[in-house]
Amino acid sequence: MITLLAGGVGAARFLQGLLSVHPPSDVTIISNVGDDADFYGLHVSPDIDAVLYHLSGLADEERGFGLTNDSYNVLDAISRFGYDTWFRLGDADLATCLARTDLLRRGRSLSEATRELADALVVPVHIIPVTNDRLRTKIRTDDGIIDFQEYFVKRRTEGHAWEVIFDGAANAQPAPGVLDAIADSASIILTPSNPLVSIAPILAVPGVRDALASTNATIAAISPIVGGKALKGPADRMLRDQSMPATPTTIGKLYRDFLDVLVIDNVDADQKGDIEALGLEVVVTDTIMSAMDKKAALARTVVEAVSAKP
Amino acid sequence: MITLLAGGVGAARFLQGLLSVHPPSDVTIISNVGDDADFYGLHVSPDIDAVLYHLSGLADEERGFGLTNDSYNVLDAISRFGYDTWFRLGDADLATCLARTDLLRRGRSLSEATRELADALVVPVHIIPVTNDRLRTKIRTDDGIIDFQEYFVKRRTEGHAWEVIFDGAANAQPAPGVLDAIADSASIILTPSNPLVSIAPILAVPGVRDALASTNATIAAISPIVGGKALKGPADRMLRDQSMPATPTTIGKLYRDFLDVLVIDNVDADQKGDIEALGLEVVVTDTIMSAMDKKAALARTVVEAVSAKP
Numbered sequence: 001m002i003t004l005l006a007g008g009v010g011a012a013r014f015l016q017g018l019l020s021v022h023p024p025s026d027v028t029i030i031s032n033v034g035d036d037a038d039f040y041g042l043h044v045s046p047d048i049d050a051v052l053y054h055l056s057g058l059a060d061e062e063r064g065f066g067l068t069n070d071s072y073n074v075l076d077a078i079s080r081f082g083y084d085t086w087f088r089l090g091d092a093d094l095a096t097c098l099a100r101t102d103l104l105r106r107g108r109s110l111s112e113a114t115r116e117l118a119d120a121l122v123v124p125v126h127i128i129p130v131t132n133d134r135l136r137t138k139i140r141t142d143d144g145i146i147d148f149q150e151y152f153v154k155r156r157t158e159g160h161a162w163e164v165i166f167d168g169a170a171n172a173q174p175a176p177g178v179l180d181a182i183a184d185s186a187s188i189i190l191t192p193s194n195p196l197v198s199i200a201p202i203l204a205v206p207g208v209r210d211a212l213a214s215t216n217a218t219i220a221a222i223s224p225i226v227g228g229k230a231l232k233g234p235a236d237r238m239l240r241d242q243s244m245p246a247t248p249t250t251i252g253k254l255y256r257d258f259l260d261v262l263v264i265d266n267v268d269a270d271q272k273g274d275i276e277a278l279g280l281e282v283v284v285t286d287t288i289m290s291a292m293d294k295k296a297a298l299a300r301t302v303v304e305a306v307s308a309k310p
Numbered sequence: 311m312i313t314l315l316a317g318g319v320g321a322a323r324f325l326q327g328l329l330s331v332h333p334p335s336d337v338t339i340i341s342n343v344g345d346d347a348d349f350y351g352l353h354v355s356p357d358i359d360a361v362l363y364h365l366s367g368l369a370d371e372e373r374g375f376g377l378t379n380d381s382y383n384v385l386d387a388i389s390r391f392g393y394d395t396w397f398r399l400g401d402a403d404l405a406t407c408l409a410r411t412d413l414l415r416r417g418r419s420l421s422e423a424t425r426e427l428a429d430a431l432v433v434p435v436h437i438i439p440v441t442n443d444r445l446r447t448k449i450r451t452d453d454g455i456i457d458f459q460e461y462f463v464k465r466r467t468e469g470h471a472w473e474v475i476f477d478g479a480a481n482a483q484p485a486p487g488v489l490d491a492i493a494d495s496a497s498i499i500l501t502p503s504n505p506l507v508s509i510a511p512i513l514a515v516p517g518v519r520d521a522l523a524s525t526n527a528t529i530a531a532i533s534p535i536v537g538g539k540a541l542k543g544p545a546d547r548m549l550r551d552q553s554m555p556a557t558p559t560t561i562g563k564l565y566r567d568f569l570d571v572l573v574i575d576n577v578d579a580d581q582k583g584d585i586e587a588l589g590l591e592v593v594v595t596d597t598i599m600s601a602m603d604k605k606a607a608l609a610r611t612v613v614e615a616v617s618a619k620p
Contacts, residue, residue: 041412071383077405081430091401095387102351120391 002303003028003185003217007198008035008047009064009232010224011191012054014302015125017295018189019055022303024124028181030208032193033110033129034137034166034201037149039087040078042097043104046149047198048114048129049096056121058092064232067092086154111175128181130202133172137197138165148197157234161241164196169204174211182211187306190221192287194235195254196242212258218306220261222287222298223248227267231288249274256280261305263287263298281305312613313338313495313527317508318345318357319374319542320534321501322364324612325435327605328499329365332613334434338491340518342503343420343439344447344476344511347459349397350388352407353414356459357508358424358439359406366431368402374542377402396464421485438491440512443482447507448475458507467544471551474506479514484521492521497616500531502597504545505564506552522568528616530571532597532608533558537577541598559584566590571615573597573608591615 002022006029032047053059053067060068070090079085096117103113109132118127137148140163151157182188193199203209212219225246230236236246244250248264252275262280264271265287272282283305289295312332316339342357363369363377370378380400389395406427413423419442428437447458450473461467492498503509513519522529535556540546546556554560558574562585572590574581575597582592593615599605
């Protein structure tokens with residue numbers, strides 16, 4: 001069994017590769033919910049939905065969020081009533097959120113609602129939000145503390161991110177199945193997702209980090225930083241905003257208390273020694289998931305790395 | 311001041327005429343909420359919205375519901391998750407319901423939410439739902455009691471309507487302003503709406519019928535039955551289902567405890583005597599609102615009738 005700690009698009013792309021080399025029934029995804037948000041009273045779960053859309057073939061992979069050929073007719077209409085529409089929730093995307101919100105209102109937990117949505121979209125893997133409780137990532141900026149989506153979408157990550165806050169994390173319980181998946185998996189993979197806003201909120205749920213430290217599973221992470229840059233999103237700048245160099249070595253340091261293997265890109269091969277000095281195994285490979293064959297090759301390499309370790 | 315008791319499309323058409331001959335700031339609309347429904351967790355208020363859309367120029371007047379050129383992308387998408395989509399809520403129509411539901415969830419009453427939506431759509435009249443409490447029309451059919459929209463839309467009013475039930479009416483309070491509007495108006499007009507499912511739910515709210523009986527206002531109704539047929543919808547069949555002839559005289563009988571004037575169509579002139587025998591004044595005119603000049607002419611006639619009476 002393989003368990004993934006997953007953010008949004010980076011995770012979804014890696015999963016596409018993984019599922020081409022590994023049976024989906026063995027895969028559990030523990031999904032970040034820190035970037036969940038409420039718009040128009042709807043519960044939006046961008047990371048869960050990125051995985052759902054990518055694995056059901058609905059994703060707008062080029063744009064990196066939402067569904068292909070989606071329209072914005074609800075947003076256009078609701079703007080008449082004075083609502084903000086900077087979060088570009090397409091009509092089909094909104095339908096997913098409407099269904100999720102309806103399920104939650106009828107008493108389902110977020111993990112139950114996620115399972116129903118995944119079943120309806122015939123997504124063959126088990127996706128568990130890390131917690132069913134309210135956990136919201138917030139960013140301390142020069143203008144005060146703002147919601148993650150306001151930082152990420154409305155402000156396009158402009159300005160200094162002084163602090164990343166996981167509001168609600170201290171009182172959040174891991175969702176049913178999260179700690180078991182970590183304890184019982186043979187392999188755990190941290191997808192190439194933003195360490196500060198995709199993986200860190202997962203680790204902030206009490207019990208998760210301890211479970212990772214004590215599991216017998218082999219744990220690998222794929223560095224989302226390649227050649228000093230984030231492949232997607234603001235991870236590089238956010239690391240620097242926190243006074244950390246944007247390097248795979250930093251990624252290794254962030255996870256060193258539970259990590260076994262760090263997978264880094266060929267361009268960062270010179271950091272192998274530094275990372276090994278942290279007590280980690282290093283796999284150097286091509287981590288750029290530009291096409292399906294590259295996604296599959298990366299997945300195969302990572303699966304081998306986590307399987308090889310005794 | 312003129313107060314209207316209003317259903318959906320018939321009311322909206324009459325209002326278009328009324329506002330062409332009368333200043334909107336003097337007009338209060340007490341709206342039926344019995345056909346309100348919940349779809350996907352959204353609060354749908356078809357009669358309120360019919361008025362909003364007709365008075366803001368957004369209505370699909372030909373089709374008789376929703377907005378012109380609306381799309382159904384949310385419905386198409388949400389059907390993936392197993393939701394029924396027989397209630398054809400267009401994307402822009404859904405946006406209205408999403409805004410209303412969001413306002414309600416944030417603590418607004420239905421009348422407060424209605425005022426905000428009307429203001430945003432620059433609708434110049436005062437629309438008050440008859441109650442802010444839950445009042446839902448249900449129909450007793452051969453298959454048991456079903457929600458009004460299931461009878462009306464899903465079943466296209468097929469089958470015998472044995473009974474019309476106003477679920478929640480007994481415990482409903484008139485919304486703020488309803489009883490005052492009835493008491494303080496010089497004129498009250500019952501729009502040509504279905505007496506059993508558009509006007510009756512308004513009358514079923516405790517206090518409303520008594521207020522109509524005791525007001526000093528002159529009260530007129532426009533018969534929605536012309537030549538034995540409903541101009542729109544199932545009013546004629548529903549009356550017969552309740553063992554009442556589908557005639558203007560029946561309309562007069564239903565309202566005789568508070569009505570002063572019944573406005574009937576030229577084709578029903580032969581019933582004038584029967585209706586006068588009920589103690590009502592009768593105005594015979596052209597009530598078919600096929601075009602704007604006809605709507606205005608009818609409104610002018612009705613306003614004159616309610617103003618003329620001492």
